Amino acid sequence: MPTWPACLQRRFENGLVQSVEQQGYISSNKRISDMKILATTDGSKHGKWAIEWLAEMPFAVQPVVRVLHIIDLASVRAPFMIQPAIVGTGRYIQSEVKRMEAAAKSTKKESEGLLSTLGLSGTVTTDQGAVAATIMKHAQRGVGLLSIGSRGLDALDRFMLGSISNHAIHHAPCSVLVVKESPRPVRHLVLAIDGSSASDKAVKFLIRNVNPTPDGLDREPVVVTVIHAVPYFKYPEVKEAGKALLQRYGAKLSKSGFQIREVLRLGKPADEILTVAKQEKADLIVTGAKGLGAIRRVLLGSVSTRVVQHAHCGVLVVR
Structure with a gap:
């Protein structure tokens, strides 16, 4: 696995990434309104649904939502890369990291707009790390409900549940809402x-x-x-x-x-x-x-x- 240059690492530590210790999660086992709802998004329609469903759920009190977008640097791989030292792969990796950074900023802005449009109270956070592990890290900070989209459409995805939502329902310390379709009033x-x-x-x-x-x-x-x-x-x-x-x-x-x-x-x-x-x-x-x-x-x-x-x-x- 390639070693990340310090300059690339710092890009995600200066302004874009906010540590979980700074999130201000609170602990409570009372009503959902006293806790945080964590909605994960990757910018896809399934990620948007995970947010939009919260506006359609008939909660007793309007919840406070934290939207989380995760940048997984370790997922970057140059095409057909066998050895990290192959000439040219470093340039590809840097380009891909820049693309991920731009996508994260776009997703953050879009999610903030979505919260406003839906009338939901909350904030949007970007963090870096392995997706499943990072979701669990945030979910452990007093979160009462985790909302996550599932791509469970074909046979393989139904079995794997997109792997991330599958991991969430098995390991999350809180209740998990698995969203599978576009939002509608939940009655x-x-x-x-x-x-x-x-x-x-x-x-x-x-x-x-x-x-x-x-x-x-x-x-x-x-x-x-x-x-x-x-x-x-x-x-x-x-x-x-x-x-x-x-x-x-x-x-x-x-x-x-x-x-x-x-x-x-x-x-x-x-x-x-x-x-x-x-x-x-x-x-x-x-x-x-x-x-x-x-x-x-x-x-x-x-x-x-x-x-x-x-x-x-x-x-x-x-x-």
Whole structure:
């Protein structure tokens, strides 16, 4: 790997890059309005969607958004470069770094304009480093929600989830919103529950941070379809326990003002969640993360991972 000249390194330390220690993140585990929302962008349409979706989410209180654009110097490679010492590669690399610097400035300006247009309160920051690691560094500074775009369109991207968003849902210390499509008003949610503490956290997140009547008290409230899927109904007790679980979660959400639909399905949980979300034309799927032990962090409960990979709409993974 080529060694970066000090002059190139300083370009990103003088004005363009702002260290995470200077960001002023605050720590809180209360409402989303008391925390920071971190939205990542690379200047693509998917990056813009990660910002625009925050304006369409029916938050109880308008959030404060920090938009993050990352410059990954280590990603620069000269075409067909086998040895860093090959004559001419240094010139190419310097040219590419200049291009990345110009693109970063353009993205920063465009993102600032987007925040203003959307009426969102926040700032735009540019940082340098490996993309996934740098996102995690910023997310650890009191961030309550990470919004990230996914290019999950073709078979390979659905599997890899663009690698960056895949890394985020497995390793972020906060809740993660994976955006997959252009923004639209979020008025119908599908909430996947299984009775675990992860499901409890997902319900608590909605009650604390989502306004059930964003269009006014005289209009229809936000609809939450609560789904519990089990692989078999061999014993009547299983079905009855499932119904009781749905009623318990549904009652909490209904008391908070949401319009509730309860769905008990037989089959593989991830497949049933995806099917119901498509049938209901859901705007967003909400699921809890079971990221506790090492194995669970990798699998993310397996159900959540599959839902994020294959959902037609955005997915909110709550921690």
